[in-house]
Amino acid sequence: MGSLSRCCNRRGWMATLFPVLLVGMDAATIAALQAHMPSRQTFTARYPSTLPMHSLTTCLESLSLERRNSMDQYRHVSWLDLSQQQAQQDGDLDDFDHDSISMPLYPLGAVYLPTNHTVNHTLINVEPQNIQMAQDLLHEAFVLDSKQHRIVTDPANRPKFCVVLRAMDTGRIASVGTVMSIVEAEKQFHYGTEDIARIRLTCHAEQLMKICHVENGDGWSAKRLMKSQEYLRASVRPFLLPTSKTATENAKNIQEQLSELSKDWMTVKTMYQLDLGSGGFPPGTISKLGDAIQEVNIGARKDGICQGSEDSLEKTFWTFAQEWQSVCYTLRQGQQSLLSAERNELMVEAACAKGGPLKLPIHMEDLEPQDRQQIQRLEGKAQQRHIELGMDPILDFQALISLPNIQYCAEWLHFLVKRERQRLENIVAVQYSK
Numbered sequence: 001m002g003s004l005s006r007c008c009n010r011r012g013w014m015a016t017l018f019p020v021l022l023v024g025m026d027a028a029t030i031a032a033l034q035a036h037m038p039s040r041q042t043f044t045a046r047y048p049s050t051l052p053m054h055s056l057t058t059c060l061e062s063l064s065l066e067r068r069n070s071m072d073q074y075r076h077v078s079w080l081d082l083s084q085q086q087a088q089q090d091g092d093l094d095d096f097d098h099d100s101i102s103m104p105l106y107p108l109g110a111v112y113l114p115t116n117h118t119v120n121h122t123l124i125n126v127e128p129q130n131i132q133m134a135q136d137l138l139h140e141a142f143v144l145d146s147k148q149h150r151i152v153t154d155p156a157n158r159p160k161f162c163v164v165l166r167a168m169d170t171g172r173i174a175s176v177g178t179v180m181s182i183v184e185a186e187k188q189f190h191y192g193t194e195d196i197a198r199i200r201l202t203c204h205a206e207q208l209m210k211i212c213h214v215e216n217g218d219g220w221s222a223k224r225l226m227k228s229q230e231y232l233r234a235s236v237r238p239f240l241l242p243t244s245k246t247a248t249e250n251a252k253n254i255q256e257q258l259s260e261l262s263k264d265w266m267t268v269k270t271m272y273q274l275d276l277g278s279g280g281f282p283p284g285t286i287s288k289l290g291d292a293i294q295e296v297n298i299g300a301r302k303d304g305i306c307q308g309s310e311d312s313l314e315k316t317f318w319t320f321a322q323e324w325q326s327v328c329y330t331l332r333q334g335q336q337s338l339l340s341a342e343r344n345e346l347m348v349e350a351a352c353a354k355g356g357p358l359k360l361p362i363h364m365e366d367l368e369p370q371d372r373q374q375i376q377r378l379e380g381k382a383q384q385r386h387i388e389l390g391m392d393p394i395l396d397f398q399a400l401i402s403l404p405n406i407q408y409c410a411e412w413l414h415f416l417v418k419r420e421r422q423r424l425e426n427i428v429a430v431q432y433s434k
Contacts, residue, residue, distance in 0.1 A: 060109075061167035063387070064395055073412050076402040077395075079172040082217030082232070100212045103179070104133050105232040107166035111397040112178040112205040115322050116315075121180065123201045129224065129231040134199040137161060138185050151185040158182055162209050162236050165398050171221060173214075176239055176402045179207045208401050209236040240405060250407060254313045257410035261320060262296070264414070264421045269293045271424040280385060281334040289330050296320050314406050321400060321413050328393035332386065339382040346375050390419055 067074040112121060125131050137159035138151050153159060164177030180203040190197045212235040223230055271277070272290025296319050347362045350371035364372055386392075396416055403409050 059167075059169040060165065060395055060398075061170045061172060064398070067395070067399075071399075073399045073403060073408075074395075076404065077399050078175040078402070079167065079170070080175050080211055080214070081172055082214050082220050100235040100237040102215065102233055103209075103236050104137065104161040105173075105177070105211070105214060105234040106130070106133070106161050106163045106180075107173050107232070108163050109166060109168065109394070110163075111165050111325075111394055111401065112163055112180065113318055113322050113325065113397065113401065114178055114205050114207055115318050116206055117204050118319065119205065119322060120183065121203045121205060123180075123203060125199045125201065126197070127224070128227045128229045131196055131199055132229040133161065133231040134182075134185060134201060135196075137182060151187075153182050153184070160206070162211075162234065163205075164211060165394065173211065174398055174402070175211050176398070177209050177211060177236070178205045178401070179209055179236075180204065181206050208239040210239045211236055239401075251313055253407050254317065254410050257407070257414050258313060258316060258320070261410070261414040261417055264417045265293075265296070265320070267421050268417060268424065269295070271421075271428075276424050277427050280338065281331070282337055285330070285334040289327065293327060294323050296323060317406065317410050317413070321397070321409075324413065324417060325393050325397050328391045328396070331389065331391045332393055335382065335386050335389075339379065342378060343375055346371070346378065350374075390416075390423065 061079050064074055064077050064079075068077075106123075123130075125134050138153070158181040160179050160181045162177045162179050165174040166172070167174075182201055182203055184202040186200040187196055188198045188200065189195060215233045215235065216230065217232060220232060269290050272286050272293065274290070275287040278286040296316065347364075347367065348358070350367045351358055351362045353371075354368070359366075364375070367375075400409055400412055403412060
């Protein structure tokens, strides 16, 4: 994907090439695809707010702090220095939980929802510390097919690690992550050698965890640059606290939220199918997205309210949340594909204007200062459009998993879906007024 995006310079081809429908794909697969895009460039201090290359959600901690002023849910999102000894929430140190366990820690630029066995997540490990972590975890795993280098773990004793969101703008990690259990692993070797090039892990996201403290975070960035095989470990404890209400009251509240959520859900699906709000996306992206959105089954209803136990409703909620996150990833990828097309077009035009043979790939540092500034302004505007859209597949979902109980989570997800429904309705109102 990276080489194609660097060589293609016409918007039409790029817009046709990149509108990959991401509904149903997990966050790790999407991140793996984006990893093949061109590497990030260092921008000048004149445009500190612009984002690198195609990425639209890089300033994670800065954005989360801004959103605290308008959305209370973001007050539950806290960040942790790798060298900090204990997670911090709203300025107060949490009491250390003596029931915490030690677990490998895997910082990533994505958020994973605890959908348990309903979604397979793919992690492709290429950095030395991640390869070492995978090998250590798989040491006791049952080898099913050693000739093919495939390892299927014992379902009763699957190795586990904790993934956590890492903010690229500050290098800090979120204080709530997700436990992943390894279902299958595949080792891939450098050609003609026994040296491992990468380990591909298939995982299930099982449980939310609070990061109590990172055990070996000092100097981790330097160790990573030096390609050290040492990986992070952290003391973690289960998250999502019970409410003070009874199970019956909790189930009733969740039922009401899911019932209202399902109505807005179907409205958004229908409006997407009508191609409403398609401006700023590759042709056909929104209508195809509407067709692909799943109609989540919320079970039996009585008087318009879905029925079920608290556990079953919680599983239904996470299904809703996973599907909505996929919708957000699809919309972000659509915006990024157009940005990539426009950016490549400007870079090729600027390189051709310098005269002489065209050298591919084109690097930002090879362009004239005024051309670099024009591209940076383009990226800044794209970032602002993405923020204004309100469909963030990362920070909104970090806020979701940071909320203290499932009832608050259901209320927040309903707000996100309702906000998109209202945005689409406003578009319709403007069109009719004209």
